[in-house]
Amino acid sequence: MTSIVLLGSWFAIRPIVSEILSALPSIKIKYIYTDIPAHLGGTLLQNIPTSHLSDISSYSNKTDHQNHIKTILSTIPEHDYLFSINSMILLPRSILQKPSIGAINLHAGKLPEQAGSYTQQWAIIEGVETFSSTIHWMNNHIDKGDIILEKSYPVLTYDTGFTLTKKSISVGIDLIKDALGMIHRMEPLPRIQQSHTHKPPYMTKDLLTLRLSIQDSAYRMASFIRAFNSGPTSPIASVSITLDNKRFFIRQAQPNHAQGAARTAGYIYWNESGHLCLPCGEGTVLKITKIYDESKQILEPTKKDFNGDTIAELTLYFF
Numbered sequence: 001m002t003s004i005v006l007l008g009s010w011f012a013i014r015p016i017v018s019e020i021l022s023a024l025p026s027i028k029i030k031y032i033y034t035d036i037p038a039h040l041g042g043t044l045l046q047n048i049p050t051s052h053l054s055d056i057s058s059y060s061n062k063t064d065h066q067n068h069i070k071t072i073l074s075t076i077p078e079h080d081y082l083f084s085i086n087s088m089i090l091l092p093r094s095i096l097q098k099p100s101i102g103a104i105n106l107h108a109g110k111l112p113e114q115a116g117s118y119t120q121q122w123a124i125i126e127g128v129e130t131f132s133s134t135i136h137w138m139n140n141h142i143d144k145g146d147i148i149l150e151k152s153y154p155v156l157t158y159d160t161g162f163t164l165t166k167k168s169i170s171v172g173i174d175l176i177k178d179a180l181g182m183i184h185r186m187e188p189l190p191r192i193q194q195s196h197t198h199k200p201p202y203m204t205k206d207l208l209t210l211r212l213s214i215q216d217s218a219y220r221m222a223s224f225i226r227a228f229n230s231g232p233t234s235p236i237a238s239v240s241i242t243l244d245n246k247r248f249f250i251r252q253a254q255p256n257h258a259q260g261a262a263r264t265a266g267y268i269y270w271n272e273s274g275h276l277c278l279p280c281g282e283g284t285v286l287k288i289t290k291i292y293d294e295s296k297q298i299l300e301p302t303k304k305d306f307n308g309d310t311i312a313e314l315t316l317y318f319f
Contacts, residue, residue, distance in 0.1 A: 002183055003030045008085030010034045012169050016176055024184045030079050033069055086169055096138050103138040108168035111136060112194045115143035116201030120164040123155055124227040131155050131164060133172035135179060142201045146191040149175045162231030212316045214266040218255035218284035225250050240317035252290040258283050268312050276301040278312055
């Protein structure tokens, strides 16, 4: 019997538990540490054979809870594998050495080029054409362990940070299915050494160095809007526009090259189709189709809300 510990977000762990492990009798889940309340997790696991499951605990991504989960992980009994699935918790060496065979991470991004955090956002901002889901062995360095399995797919022109995250997890779950199938069949998991790179991993603090101004191209602004469109989840940042002394956040917008006479960057106007337009730098214009206010209410801007020829202040706002 192979024993595993699962750590990570529930929407990624749930299909692994409910769709995979129920069909793999040689694998036993010793513990699940996830970001939902334990009693809810127990309810959602009601169709899983109890022989597969020993315990479930919950955590949040707040620093104090992360420290607490590290303490718990350091005290759990012996197990063969630890799977970290869509988790932002950096695990120390003492925990990574607990599994008798090894610790495995599901990473969003191609390694080693896209190591680190918020890789989906960086992929859209930097305009890469392909993205990957990767599962790899964990070691003492961020996303530097040997690769087990990897699958690439295109970044589409309409992808956002949210849709790319969903895609990376969906593909990653399939990779974990393949890896668990190999474990079930007692096949050794691959250990493919990563190629050498001098590029450091993306860190959360790197996002804080990003800047936008009204003189930037509308195409650059649009990539930021797509990157930080986080769907129903809490945003990391958003492109903020201040109109009539009120702050709004741009949810959807389309960049274009300006038509007709040049307009001064920052002076909004309404086009013939009735859309709010923001002249930007490099002869471009941003057609704004959806915004939301500070109460997170989605709005479609109309002329009754904003007058034309208003000077708009634009920035990248971090929550």
